[in-house]
Amino acid sequence: MGLFMILFTFLGGITLSAQSSVNGSLSRKAGTLETTLLTFLTGTMFLTIFILFFGKGNVLALLDAPKWQLSAAFLGTMYLLLTVMAVPRIGVIGTTISGIAGQLVIGLIIDHFGWFNSLVIELDSKRIFALLFMLIALYFIYKGNKRSNQETEAL
Numbered sequence: 001m002g003l004f005m006i007l008f009t010f011l012g013g014i015t016l017s018a019q020s021s022v023n024g025s026l027s028r029k030a031g032t033l034e035t036t037l038l039t040f041l042t043g044t045m046f047l048t049i050f051i052l053f054f055g056k057g058n059v060l061a062l063l064d065a066p067k068w069q070l071s072a073a074f075l076g077t078m079y080l081l082l083t084v085m086a087v088p089r090i091g092v093i094g095t096t097i098s099g100i101a102g103q104l105v106i107g108l109i110i111d112h113f114g115w116f117n118s119l120v121i122e123l124d125s126k127r128i129f130a131l132l133f134m135l136i137a138l139y140f141i142y143k144g145n146k147r148s149n150q151e152t153e154a155l
Contacts, residue, residue: 017096023080024087024095036081094145101134 019039027035051059062070079099086095108127114120 017092020083020087020095021092023084024092027084028088032081032084035084036077039080039084040077090142091145093141097134097138097141101131101138104131104134 023035023039026038030038083095083099086098090098108123108131110116110118111121112123
């Protein structure tokens with residue numbers, strides 16, 4: 001089952017980068033907030049249909065959840081909004097690697113301290129090296145993007 005979850009999240013990453021690229025292009029024409037709104041309205045429509053046909057829970061139970069857990073909706077909205085803003089300026093890969101680096105940093109902290117009722121996984125040298133390599137990758141991608149932008153502007 002673990003391998004399937006890795007493959008599913010890999011596929012999710014592919015769709016996320018594709019979405020970022022499309023949203024970045026759309027935001028140039030329609031605007032950042034408008035593009036973000038369209039994404040959430042479309043998602044709401046599809047999820048409503050999925051819940052009607054496949055839902056097994058109680059949507060109203062969301063109202064009984066601890067208020068801090070409801071902040072996830074705001075965090076997801078902010079992530080999408082910031083991504084839509086970044087793609088036209090730093091490209092898909094710059095945006096994606098920056099987002100992944102941010103996820104890695106906070107993920108290591110959350111795991112280490114067990115925040116939000118998560119599994120406690122100690123910060124060790126392997127995880128620190130993973131973070132270091134991700135930050136190195138971010139540096140080289142940023143430098144490559146900057147060089148490509150300068151070459152494009154020179155033409």
